[in-house]
Amino acid sequence: MNKDEFNKVWLSSYPKEVPASIAYPEIPVTDLLVQSAKDFPNHDAISFMGKTMKYNELMNDVYKFAHGLKQLGIKKGDRISLLLPNSPQSVISYYGALLLGAIVVQNNPMYTERELEHQLVDSGSETIVTLDLLYPKVMNIRSKTFLKTIIVTSIKDYLPFPKNLLYNLKLKKEGQYVPIPKQDGVCFFSKLLKSQPVFPIRVSIDPKEDIALLQYTGGTTGVAKGVMLTHYNLVANVVQETHWLYQAKKGQERILGVLPFFHVFGMTSVMNLSIHLASTMILLPRFKAEEILETIQREKPTFFPGAPTMYIALLNHPNVKQYDLSSINACISGSAPLPLEVQEKFEKLTGARLVEGYGLTETSPVTHANPIWQKRKTGSIGLPWPDIDAKIVDPVTAEDVEHGGIGELAIKGPVVMKGYWNRPEETTKVFLNGWLLTGDMATMDDEGYFYIVDRKKDMIIAGGYNIYPREVEEVLYEHEAVQEAVVIGIPDPYRGETVKAFIVLKQGVTITEKELDVFCRERLAAYKIPRAYEFRTELPKTMVGKILRRALVDEEKKKIDQDKVS
Incomplete structure (x- = not known):
């Protein structure tokens, strides 16, 4: 037994059904679909707003689309942006x-033109697939990007009759x-699909070297970067x-x-997992509580990642107990800490197992999770998955920390990214002797369960979305009335955290919260907009003038503690 194996104390906590190591197929991501379509051609692959697609139908449309892209001149290595909801x-x-x-290149449909423009330019995307409702946003920035081809689709394209005929009438009415x-x-x-053949098409892929996905993230340093994930990363x-x-x-x-x-x-955890398991994907383009409850009762999903x-x-939801949610067997919660109260109430309501997991965009993304049907621990992100090496290192010396000590979580394994797109210096910063430094402060107990003690230094997680204060602050600084601005996350019972901005105005200038809100809404996605503003004459700073963000965080915590006492 080598040193690394000896240090993997979490293996003794594994359910007996889970192997310590797996032989990963070195295949393109698309082989997951090809295999499922071969084995389960007549099984439902997608259920979407009343219409279903069999695996052979999905495979045929994928081949048609690939032929269509080839006809448009797309070749290996070209970046294709997708600006689409789940559909x-x-x-x-x-x-x-x-x-x-x-x-x-996956793009968030909620992004403003400014945010979308950055990703399109940085990735060098020359082709984008977008929804008709988002077409004006794309056209407004097209001249500022490298876009040559815009492929437009509509929700109605895959709606059943008569919804497909009524869709545009509904939009016109609204x-x-x-x-x-x-x-x-x-x-x-x-139209692109209609003119194409359905015979197989593929190019030669080196799964460990060829990039499948550019996923944009602030990463561990807060600057928007494209994470390069290979086919092998995603398959693993x-x-x-x-x-x-x-x-x-x-x-x-x-x-x-x-x-x-x-x-x-x-x-x-939805698309690739479902395809690999030849499952039925029950797709919803947006989250609306009542719609989800109705869908669960009608469609009877067995797995609900969220x-x-x-x-x-x-x-x-006021009528939640009127719905039958008993079909759900398992749920993995990610993107933000899972409150114990929520876990217990949801399990009691559904009879499902709901566990917390952890991951990063840089790790494809999941690296840890609590066992679903075995022992789990409150407040823990769980155990590293098979073949994930995880350790705690001193954030200053980078030396290993003893079990039970607090330090920075470092990860190594088949899911770790190739690096950041066109940013070799940023890539170097987050790797240490082959280990990815997550920027999260964590600890591990004697049974190998990990706990996040503090989040990435400044990042705010609101409703599962990563918000980097620097980006919001830069927008606030653009306002001519703002002299200084700093943004922090404050506790929110629904979103987990929400954004609060502290503002120092220029001398002799006045502005209202409402005016700042309007200003931000024109420049930021809705989930990034501050929900609270506090105007001050000065902000806490170090001797060299650096704003002490942590001091403001501590102030907010004290307010909350005082409110609890009173």
Whole structure:
């Protein structure tokens, strides 16, 4: 037994059904779909707003889309941006692009034009697949990017009759209909597919070297970067998850797909996992509590990956007890800490097992989770998954910390990214002798269960979304009335955390919270906008003038503690 194996104390806490190590297939991500379509051609692959697609139908549309992209001149290594909600088109576009060896760039539909522009330019994307409702946003920034081709689709393209006919009428009535004029470089998803053959198409892929995905994140340093995840990274993580969910059976599961695919957790734990298990993906383009409850009762999913805010919203729905949620067998919660009260109430309501996990965009993303059907620990992110090496290191000396000590969590394994896109210096900063430094302060107990003691230094997690204070602060500084600004996360019973901004105004200038809110809404995605503002004459600083963000965090904690006492 070598030193690393000896230090993996968590292996003794593994359920007997979970192996310590796995032989990962060195295959392209698309082989997951090819195999499931071969083994379960007539099994439902997707259920979307009343319409289903069989695996052979999905496979055919993916081949058609790949041929369509090839016709448009797309080749291996080209970046293709997807600006889509969860829908059949998002699955088809993802796998179709990967078949050609293109690199998928997932974009958040909620992004402002400014945020989207950065990702398109940084990635060098020349092609984007977008929803008709988002077409104006893309066109407004097209001239500032490298975009040559815009493929437009609509929710109605995969709706059943008569919903597909009524869809545009509904949009027109609500004033949301967006006409798409004929323009050079603009084509329609549905027309592109109709003109293409269905025979297989693929290019040569080196799974360990070739990039499958550029997933944008602030990473561990707060600067928006594209995380390069290889085919091997993504396949390894979904294989690990399949073994962790050892009760899951191929061709028999139904996975609720409300976690957005533009978030790496949703992409892996819903889309890729479902495809690998030949499960039925029950897709919803947005989260609405009542719609989710109705969907669970009607569609009977067995697995529901989610974020704490989702489970909280369902528990707080006034009519939740009127719905039958008993089909759910397991849930893995990620993106934010899972409150014990939420875990217990949800399990009592559904009879399912709900456990907390942990991961990073840089690790494809999941590295830890509590055992689903075995021993779990309150407040713990659980055990490292098979073949994940994890250790705690001193944040200053980088030396290993003894069991029970607090330090920075470092990770190594088959799911760790290749690096940051076009940012070798940033990549070097987060690697230490092959170990990825997560930036999270953590500890490990004697049984190998890990606990996050503090989050990434400044990051705010609100409703499962990562918010980097620097980005919000830069927007606030753009306002001519603002002299100084600092942003922190404050506790929120629903979102986990919410954004609070502390502002020092320029001398002789006045501005209201409402005016600042309007200013931010024009420049930031809704979830990044401060929900509270506090105006001050000065901010706490160090001797050299650096704003002490931690001092403000401590002040807010004291206020909360005082409120509890009173």
